[in-house]
Amino acid sequence: MSDLAPRVRDMTTTATGAIPRADGPPAEGQPASPAEARDVASAASLAGERPVGAGPLGEGAGGGSAAPGDAAVSGQRFVGSLSPSRAADFVSCPLKYRFRVVDRLPEPPSPAATRGTMVHSVLERLFDLPPAGRTPEAAVELLPAAWADLLAREPELAAMFPDGEALEAWLASARELLAGYFALEDPRRLAPAARELYVEHVLGSGLRLRGYVDRLDEATTPDGLALRVVDYKTGRSPGPAFEGTALFQMRFYALLLWRIRGVVPRELRLYYLGDRTWLRVTPDESDLLATERRVQALWAAIDRAHRTGDWRATPSKLCGWCDHQSRCPAFGGTPPPLPVAVGSGGPLVDDADPAVCEAAG
Ligand code: SF4
Numbered sequence: 335m336s337d338l339a340p341r342v343r344d345m346t347t348t349a350t351g352a353i354p355r356a357d358g359p360p361a362e363g364q365p366a367s368p369a370e371a372r373d374v375a376s377a378a379s380l381a382g383e384r385p386v387g388a389g390p391l392g393e394g395a396g397g398g399s400a401a402p403g404d405a406a407v408s409g410q411r412f413v414g415s416l417s418p419s420r421a422a423d424f425v426s427c428p429l430k431y432r433f434r435v436v437d438r439l440p441e442p443p444s445p446a447a448t449r450g451t452m453v454h455s456v457l458e459r460l461f462d463l464p465p466a467g468r469t470p471e472a473a474v475e476l477l478p479a480a481w482a483d484l485l486a487r488e489p490e491l492a493a494m495f496p497d498g499e500a501l502e503a504w505l506a507s508a509r510e511l512l513a514g515y516f517a518l519e520d521p522r523r524l525a526p527a528a529r530e531l532y533v534e535h536v537l538g539s540g541l542r543l544r545g546y547v548d549r550l551d552e553a554t555t556p557d558g559l560a561l562r563v564v565d566y567k568t569g570r571s572p573g574p575a576f577e578g579t580a581l582f583q584m585r586f587y588a589l590l591l592w593r594i595r596g597v598v599p600r601e602l603r604l605y606y607l608g609d610r611t612w613l614r615v616t617p618d619e620s621d622l623l624a625t626e627r628r629v630q631a632l633w634a635a636i637d638r639a640h641r642t643g644d645w646r647a648t649p650s651k652l653c654g655w656c657d658h659q660s661r662c663p664a665f666g667g668t669p670p671p672l673p674v675a676v677g678s679g680g681p682l683v684d685d686a687d688p689a690v691c692e693a694a695g
Contacts, residue, residue, distance in 0.1 A: 413540035416633060418583035424636055425579065426652050429669065431636070432645035433658045437670060441657040445494050445504050448484065450568040453511050453607065454548065455480040457566055458529045460521055468521040473512045477505060511568050514607035526564075527552035533590040537626070541633050547587050561599040563587050570608035580604055581615055585625040588617050598622060643672055 424431040433439045456476045460468050485491055495501040526549045534544035549564040563584060572580050584602035592598050604613040639645050647664040661667040 411540065412536050412542035414633060414637065415542040415544065416629065416636075417543075417545045418586040419545070421586065421629065421632055422579050422583065424632060424639075426650060427648040427656070428636075428639055428645045429647040429662060430656055430658060432639070432672075433661070433669075436640070436645075436673065439658065439661075439670075443488065443491055443494060446568075448491055448494065449504060449508050449511070452477065452480045452484055453508055453515075453568050454530075454566060455483070456508075456512060457515060457548070461524070461526055461529060465522045465525075470513060470516045473516070474509050477508060477512070481505070511607040514610045515566070515605065517610045518605050518607070518612055524551065526550065533587065533594060535590050535593040537593075537630070539630060539633075541630065543586065543590055543629065545587060545590070547591075550591075559595075559597050560601075561591060561595070561597055562601045562603065563591065563599050564603045564605065567604060567606045568608060569606065571604075571606035571611040571613065577613070580613060582625070582628070584613075584615060585617055585621060586629065589622045589625045589629070592619075592622050645669075 420431060420435055423434060434441075456473055459476050459480065460473055463472055495504060528550040529548070531547040531550050532544070533547055534542065536542045547563055548566050551562040551564065553560045553562075565584060565587075567580075581602075581604075584604060588599045588602055598617060598619055600616060602615045602617060606612065647662050649664040653659060653662075653664070656662070659665040659667065661669050663669070
């Protein structure tokens with residue numbers, strides 16, 4: 335394991351005092367000082383995350399089988415559906431959102447995204463082991479099985495690697511990310527309440543919010559139940575221009591948990607394994623109400639684009655990671671015609687399975 339020191343950026347927005355940990359004392363290697371935090375690498379990367387939008391994106395717009403307001407989940411009707419990843423897509427480029435959600439264009443697997451999925455799988459499985467067994471060595475031993483499971487589901491992933499040497503280099507980079515995780519916290523001290531937790535809530539407006547929380551920690555404190563939301567990123571920590579997007583995703587999850595559990599999560603943590611840095615924020619109700627307003631405003635913009643067909647290309651440096659340059663006007667391409675059913679207006683549903691679309695966060 336490298337001796338690269340972990341770093342933390344405390345994005346705390348409210349003074350709530352000490353944040354209780356679900357696992358007792360702080361893990362080794364935890365924060366660094368705010369001064370250290372300023373040294374965080376600024377390279378934003380969405381490339382090291384799990385795959386986004388590959389394959390079918392579920393019912394709704396493309397299928398055109400449902401009328402507005404004609405969809406229901408868990409007995410609740412909804413007019414549309416949004417995950418943090420797709421929300422981030424629309425914010426960064428409405429046309430990219432269209433390609434993923436409306437056209438449902440497939441995106442080829444990438445080594446970085448697949449590695450992200452594999453590392454997430456290992457970190458989830460790690461907590462199946464007895465606490466004392468959650469060591470860096472044990473995590474590395476879980477990698478082959480996680481890779482084999484991915485290959486069993488998607489045999490075409492093997493084609494990403496021209497030879498054994500390329501595959502081994504890729505696996506080595508995954509081992510390095512796992513080492514990065516252990517530099518940030520000690521899982522032997524943790525007893526997560528949930529991993530890969532699906533959360534969903536339909537707002538009063540009928541907009542369904544949903545997503546998967548990588549890990550939820552719970553603790554009973556004198557002040558009541560304390561929740562901590564943890565998300566792993568296998569890329570590097572974002573620079574200032576992208577920090578807001580990352581924290582929006584966490585607040586999105588916090589809003590969901592608040593609405594579902596009636597408890598404002600005490601702490602939101604984003605672990606960036608790529609550069610061993612974590613972001614932390616402690617939200618309060620006003621934060622989450624603001625998040626809800628932002629989500630509603632975002633949905634209004636998506637709905638407007640959906641009705642008018644005006645999905646604007648918004649070039650940025652994120653285009654470098656976009657699979658749709660060949661059909662993007664900003665790169666001389668021509669988007670395919672919009673699916674006919676979209677014009678008739680069905681509820682826009684972000685993804686059939688948001689578990690596989692964590693990337694943009
Ligand atoms: S290439 Fe850039 S501008 Fe075009 S759709 Fe992708 S992200 Fe948007």
